[in-house]
Amino acid sequence: MNLLRKLNCLFHYYPKSAPFSSLISSFTTHQLTLTTFPPDPQIVLTTLCSNGQLKEALIEMAARGLEMKFESYDMLLNACIKKRAFREGQRVHAHMIKTRYLPPVYLRNRLIIFYSKCDRLREARNVLDEMPEKDVVSWTAMISAYSQRGFATEALDLFLEMLRSGMSSNYVTYASVLTALSGLAALDLGKQVHNHVLRCKLPFYVVLQNSLIDMYSKCGNLIYSRRIFDNMSERTVISWNAMLVGYSKHGMGREVVELYKLMRNENKIKPDSVTLLGVLSGCSHGGMENVGLEIFEEMVNGKDEVEPDIEHYGCVVDLLGRAGRVEEAFEFIKKMPFEPTAALWGSLLGACKVHSNIEVGEFVGHRLLEIEPENAGNYVILSNLYASTGRWEDVRMVRDLMLKKAVKKEPGRSWIELDQTLHSFHASDRSHPRREEVFAKMKELSIKFKEAGYVPDLSCVLHDVDEEQKEKILLGHSEKLALTFGLISTSDRAPLRVIKNLRICIDCHNFAKFVSKIYMREVYLRDKNRFHHISMGVCSCGDYW
DNA sequence: ATAGGGTTAG
Secondary structure, eight states: OOOHHHHHHHHHTTTTTSOOHHHHEEETTOOTTTTTTOOOOOHHHHHHHHOHHHHHHHHHHHHHGOOOOHHHHHHHHHHHHTTOOHHHHHHHHHHHHHHHHHOOHHHHHHHHHHHTTTOOHHHHHHHHHTSSSOOOHHHHHHHHHHTTOOOOOHHHHHHHHHHHHHOOOOOOHHHHHHHHHHHOHHHHHHHHHHHHHHTTTTTOOHHHHHHHHHHHTTOOHHHHHHHHHHEEEEEEEEHHHHHHHHHHHHOOHHHHHHHHHHHHHSSSSSOHHHHHHHHHHHHTTTTTTHHHHHHHHHHHHHHSSSOOOHHHHHEEEEEHHHHOOOOHHHHHHHSSOOOOOOHHHHHHHHHHHTTTTTHHHHHHHHHHHHHOOOHHHHHHHHEEEEEEHHHHHHHHHHHHHHHTOOOOOOOEEEEEETTTTEEEEEEOOOOOOTTHHHHHHHHHHHHHHTTTTOOOOOGGSSSSHHHHHHHHHEEEEEEEEHHHHHHHHOOTTOOOOESSSSSHHHHHHHHHHHHHHHTTEEEEOSSSSOEEEEEEETTTTTTTO
């Protein structure tokens, strides 16, 4: 330990670019008083790696050529993982190949983890595919890499491949698979995995329980989440956060605040930054502005509490905006101790749209187009704002700007799970085997709903086409297709659960209300941000989202 | 060389 520190001090006397081995030989002659010289090369590497001196460590690696060992590679890779140093890690990998070193499973797993932490999933997958033998960690590391980055189908495919190969899973594998299912909101599949986990009679793992809480809430079944939460004999802050965020995403402000109070009263687990994000956004989505503002006030004044960071300030902008206090939100942004981010302006712009505040909205919108010109959503909201106040020339101006900048919108997709199968639709999708039935039903619904008072909101269509064409485009929106498909494929009164990868459009939201009212269906719509629970024509989001 | 891979937020 002392030696390490001494070695480290010595290094600073030499130019950093000098090859390491020459450096050592040069000072061994002067420093004979030091205890164990020449130093063990492993200790040299250890020191460099633990100091994060990657460049020097790589020079040492090159100098050692074939003498690199398991421990040396392990050390280097771990340092690269910690620093997310892609280039450096790649050189370590290349060194193994060049020296014909055959890494054992453990080291190959480190390579998979290294590549996936650097966001290089293809490289990670190559390592996995080339492994002569894999263990449970190899598979799990890759599955979780996919799940965490939103590649849910790839994660599931790989999980199936793992099962087929005869490898058995453990609780970490299940937790990763559940994350993938949360992303897809595949409730039935999630339940199946849950059942399987129960049958396996695994011991109690908090991590696994946490991912079950999250899976059920993201699949729209909060009752199950709460049941798991209540039955836990031991909880971590993540358990509380998962439950709080679940209520928040479902717009259940009262439950959020209640659970938060329970957490404070129990006084066993300390809230963290994520807890407060969940509570504040829960108050915002759940229509409890004043409670949220009070909690934020406590954060600002508190002593050993969580210190508010920019995202907490963002929640307050949301809170004020929702309450229609748009000017106040604007002033709040100007006074914050942080530089406002695009996301923060975006939330204010959303509030301006909902409350038709053209003065603030115009300023914020143009500001946003400057700092985030690649985000299509900004153009759409600003254009909708202009449309809602009849400023058609400005609508055209924004649309032209959007065309000029050629911003690409992530294609909207919606899906619905029936009999453990996900049926996915994009706008005006004609690929589904039952498309004819779906389109026939859509026409019927359009007429029926109009009689009941549905007015298509043409301002949701940005294309410059005539009204009839606009209505056609509107009717082809993916969430309407998925809803209609659900309606014709399930029994009367069965609830419908539709998921959309983007935020839901106002017209589709309204359309879903008519579905719920006229067909007496509970409609659960999950969009990018939150859940909409629509019942008898009324939505839990209070029409603000 | 018997661990590592894992859960919440956006």
